[in-house]
Amino acid sequence: MIHITVDQKEIACEEGSALLDVCLENGIYIPNLCHVAAMETPPASCRMCMVAVEGGGGPVTACATRVIDGMVVRTDTDEVRQLQRTALKLLLSVHDIDCRNCSANKQCELQNIARFLKVGLKAAPYATLLKEQEIDRAHSFLDYLPNRCVLCGKCIHVCAEKNGRPYFTFARRGFDTVISAFGMDGLEADCEACLACVEICPVGALVVRSGRDKK
Ligand code: SF4
Ligand code: SF4
Ligand code: FES
Incomplete structure (x- = not known):
């Protein structure tokens, strides 16, 4: 101590x-x-x-x-x-x-x-x-809202902790930086819909597409 x-x-x-x-x-x-x-x-x-x-x-x-x-x-x-x-x-x-x-x-x-x-x-x-794109629907059941994301990376971190390999990744650069599931189709089967990413998001940038609230 x-x-x-x-x-x-x-x-x-x-x-x-x-x-x-x-x-x-x-x-x-x-x-x-x-x-x-x-x-x-x-x-x-x-x-x-x-x-x-x-x-x-x-x-x-x-x-x-x-x-x-x-x-x-x-x-x-x-x-x-x-x-x-x-x-x-x-x-x-x-x-x-x-x-x-x-x-x-x-x-x-x-x-x-x-x-x-x-x-x-x-x-x-x-x-x-x-950003021009209001909603990204590349993930099979989550909507990502680029203009609400603070790019904290917590969703990527928690997914990597739970699943070994995150379903999301940072994409693009500078002002255009986003979180993206685009091109990660090979991992689709690995996503267990645990919603840890939605839970840890400090803002409202990741939401379940059904419209259900995150908490
Ligand atoms: S946890 Fe939320 S705010 Fe943070 S990078 Fe992921 S989507 Fe964006
Ligand atoms: S509740 Fe938070 S994330 Fe949602 S619009 Fe207001 S400031 Fe942005
Ligand atoms: S820089 Fe310390 S919490 Fe983000």
Whole structure:
């Protein structure tokens, strides 16, 4: 066991644990979208979990930071909050914000983070840019909505954990990046319809085609 200090609270934890896991387990919330607990190599792609580590230069992602003895962390500085708000706004600038018609309404991590950061669910001051394709039906029974996906990769991760080989993969690049089942027909027989991907999706980007709600 080692000891770290987060927002002036002393915490005992296992050396080498992800700082984000330690904070969440100890009731200190840090916004996060792409992190799965105890992940060996976190993608650190959403940039939501920024924190300040004393003596460590600029803010770092808590999911990709391992705790060491004596570490002193602040999760709530003005700079950290500004970075988190900017990260959220950038995500919202490529998001079809239509909560009333979304399967994740009231269970959505974007809504939770916006509430926590005390900002509206709006892209402003950034302009909104949406992908042309509204729904991808390449999967046999799941609909994928590119303009609601935050590209966290959790669906791919959980499917690989359960089935050894994920049914979905990242496709294309840059703004056009999506999650896709296209061209993965050979795996169709392997999909056990466990719906782990739908369950872990932090937003409403994966839905069962029948119209059934994800939760
Ligand atoms: S994913 Fe969340 S923020 Fe986006 S439309 Fe659905 S409920 Fe609203
Ligand atoms: S579909 Fe959901 S879980 Fe998969 S990458 Fe998009 S937001 Fe994440
Ligand atoms: S949770 Fe750390 S970058 Fe996404």
